[in-house]
Amino acid sequence: MRMRFVYLGAVWMATAFGLTAQTAVTEVAPSAKSALPSADTVMQRYVDATGGKAAYDAVKNRVSTGTFSLTGKGINGAIKMYQAAPAKAYTVVDIEGVGKQEDGNDGKTVWELSSMTGPRIKTGDEAAAELRTSALDAHTNWKSYYKSAEVVGSESIGDKSCWKVVLTPNQGEPETDWFDKTTGLLLRESATMDTPMGKIPVAGDYSDYRKQGDLTLPFKITQTVAGQEFEIALTKVETNVDIPANRFDLPAEIAALQK
Amino acid sequence: MNFGSALGVAALTAEQRRDSLASFDQVWTTVRDKHWDTSLNGVDWAAVRDQLRPLVEKAHSQSEVRAIISDMLSRLHQSHYAVIPGSVYHDVASREPEEGDLNGENTSPDGTAGLDVRVIGNEAVVVSVDPHSSAKEQGVAPGWIVRRVGDEEMIPVLRRVGGAYKDSTMRDMMLARSVVSRLDGPVSNPVEVEFQTGRDKMVLLTLNRREFRGTPAKFGYLPEEHVWIETRRVARDVDYIAFNLFLDPTALVAKFQESVRSCAGCAGIVIDLRGNPGGIGILAMGLAGYFIDKPDQKLGTMYMRDLPLKFVVNPRPPVFEGKLAVLIDGLSASTSEIFAGGMQDLNRARIFGSRSAGAALPSMIERLPDGDGFQYAAASYKSESGKVLEGVGVTPDEPVALTRAALLAGHDPVLDAAIRWIEDAGTQEKASRETSLKGIQTQ
Numbered sequence: 190m191r192m193r194f195v196y197l198g199a200v201w202m203a204t205a206f207g208l209t210a211q212t213a214v215t216e217v218a219p220s221a222k223s224a225l226p227s228a229d230t231v232m233q234r235y236v237d238a239t240g241g242k243a244a245y246d247a248v249k250n251r252v253s254t255g256t257f258s259l260t261g262k263g264i265n266g267a268i269k270m271y272q273a274a275p276a277k278a279y280t281v282v283d284i285e286g287v288g289k290q291e292d293g294n295d296g297k298t299v300w301e302l303s304s305m306t307g308p309r310i311k312t313g314d315e316a317a318a319e320l321r322t323s324a325l326d327a328h329t330n331w332k333s334y335y336k337s338a339e340v341v342g343s344e345s346i347g348d349k350s351c352w353k354v355v356l357t358p359n360q361g362e363p364e365t366d367w368f369d370k371t372t373g374l375l376l377r378e379s380a381t382m383d384t385p386m387g388k389i390p391v392a393g394d395y396s397d398y399r400k401q402g403d404l405t406l407p408f409k410i411t412q413t414v415a416g417q418e419f420e421i422a423l424t425k426v427e428t429n430v431d432i433p434a435n436r437f438d439l440p441a442e443i444a445a446l447q448k
Numbered sequence: 449m450n451f452g453s454a455l456g457v458a459a460l461t462a463e464q465r466r467d468s469l470a471s472f473d474q475v476w477t478t479v480r481d482k483h484w485d486t487s488l489n490g491v492d493w494a495a496v497r498d499q500l501r502p503l504v505e506k507a508h509s510q511s512e513v514r515a516i517i518s519d520m521l522s523r524l525h526q527s528h529y530a531v532i533p534g535s536v537y538h539d540v541a542s543r544e545p546e547e548g549d550l551n552g553e554n555t556s557p558d559g560t561a562g563l564d565v566r567v568i569g570n571e572a573v574v575v576s577v578d579p580h581s582s583a584k585e586q587g588v589a590p591g592w593i594v595r596r597v598g599d600e601e602m603i604p605v606l607r608r609v610g611g612a613y614k615d616s617t618m619r620d621m622m623l624a625r626s627v628v629s630r631l632d633g634p635v636s637n638p639v640e641v642e643f644q645t646g647r648d649k650m651v652l653l654t655l656n657r658r659e660f661r662g663t664p665a666k667f668g669y670l671p672e673e674h675v676w677i678e679t680r681r682v683a684r685d686v687d688y689i690a691f692n693l694f695l696d697p698t699a700l701v702a703k704f705q706e707s708v709r710s711c712a713g714c715a716g717i718v719i720d721l722r723g724n725p726g727g728i729g730i731l732a733m734g735l736a737g738y739f740i741d742k743p744d745q746k747l748g749t750m751y752m753r754d755l756p757l758k759f760v761v762n763p764r765p766p767v768f769e770g771k772l773a774v775l776i777d778g779l780s781a782s783t784s785e786i787f788a789g790g791m792q793d794l795n796r797a798r799i800f801g802s803r804s805a806g807a808a809l810p811s812m813i814e815r816l817p818d819g820d821g822f823q824y825a826a827a828s829y830k831s832e833s834g835k836v837l838e839g840v841g842v843t844p845d846e847p848v849a850l851t852r853a854a855l856l857a858g859h860d861p862v863l864d865a866a867i868r869w870i871e872d873a874g875t876q877e878k879a880s881r882e883t884s885l886k887g888i889q890t891q
Contacts, residue, residue: 209460224768257606259668261814261815262668262814263668263669263815264667264668284696285666286665286666286667286668286695287667287698287728288697288698288701289698303734304697304698304734304761305701305730305731305733305734306698306730306733306734306737307733307734307737307762307763307764308762308764309762318596320523359601378705385758385760386757386759387755387756387757388761389619389755389757390755400710415752415755415757416754442764445765446763448765
């Protein structure tokens, strides 16, 4: 599973920003590149380590529930994420003192609706990234979304040695993933989000992998958006549940923008 | 600077001393790592630490430590860098300590005497009186002068504060705060105030305090604030919206939207940001969306260390198309300035009043190991036309000064000017339409 970046522009912009991005260390020397595995191998290892292609293919929708907090800012809330095949998504974060921040897509129109900043339809690379990361088959079928992928080195994240993989999407700037060499699990992603506010660096650390049905999923996601860190701790992940038919419909405020 | 006596036995415990040093280090490191300007405004930051950290090691009280850290921050010569005492961090706004505060006897919440004040010339003049306050019951009116609060004469206070901020755009704000902070206090403690009335008689009144106007709102570690929004019709075709803070977005935006939408066909709307010190920065974009119909319009750009961020307005249809007037004064700061300055640059609003506070930097508050709060700015900001707002403020298109005489006569000259502009524009547009119509009919 490729996790979605829960881009909460209105939330992190509500505060100011930290600036120290987390960085991995120990790049493999160029001469050692011949010893690197192929991206195919690393990506397949991840799929196998987290349940296998058949288990992924069996997932038609997913509903994730958890908590949200901005690290060190005293800003907390509840988060609920809906995803449905092939690539529909809806996320709502309800934050104390702020209100609801929603984003999603109906498979075509990608949008954001904030109690603070209002409605917005995402376009271009930003929309493409959102659709890509909403896809439930983003890892098993990654070649549909990325025109190339390359293992560029070996880096440590904490005490875990990882393969560093650069993926170039069909649309947008390259993204980088770090996969644990021992377990095959995805530990970190980084990318640049192209928003109307500017190009914003984002990173996500994944941990607390737990077995959920036939899949193994990360229950803790620490995201860093332009240096501001927030944590999502999932308490429940359900798959193939009844989701209201209109769950992914465009909100009225978004529909009004299309007129 | 004297941080207190170096004599005597240390009053801080080993644990407090450790927390004090950790707090000093956290503040120093945060500024070093997160200040948007890597040159730190030209200050030799390492030298500042070398000079001041030993003083923390020798400090005898937390207030002494706080003064040292405040001194360190003052070297940056920028607003939005402050240490907030832990004792008042969550519960109270800044005010003078009163009887019962220091020994813990005051358990009642803080409240207000119901007066808003601006310093006009050298006088602390009442500009509004809460209709539900004991001040109103006793006849206090706009235009009265606050001469004394408790035992403290206002003239020396204003002279002191005015002198300290004589070259600062924040002077008006600090002067008004120095009076209001003395009027506010525990609800259980009435406050004795000597006024000079409209007829220039001196009267001594005892004012009961009441809970602050509005609804309590929390945002992260910011102290709890009461947020209110007031909307009313001020002329036949003109609505007025005022609110005291850009906080509590759910309630504020809902009421704001309701007001704007209910006035969709109005000639104009007046947004009064006088006295509004700001709040959540991006709410400026959110509220601007009710008045701007074109996408990709920007109020300005925030500059962080590695990243410029454009304050892009998301249109919120149906967008209000009438005239928009924004009122500001020396107490309009931060988000108020981002909104007013941006809307001015986009030619979407005409600004009335007096220059804003020039305290526009976005800031955040973190908890320090010793329990104090640390407020720091994390970015710089320029309005859309490239104007740096910090230390400069927003200059009104139509400067209008408050006068005591106008207040005593029951007028608000700033609001009056805004209404006049909207109505004149409406008259001109109507005349223009009629001229065009006549032209069509005679063809």
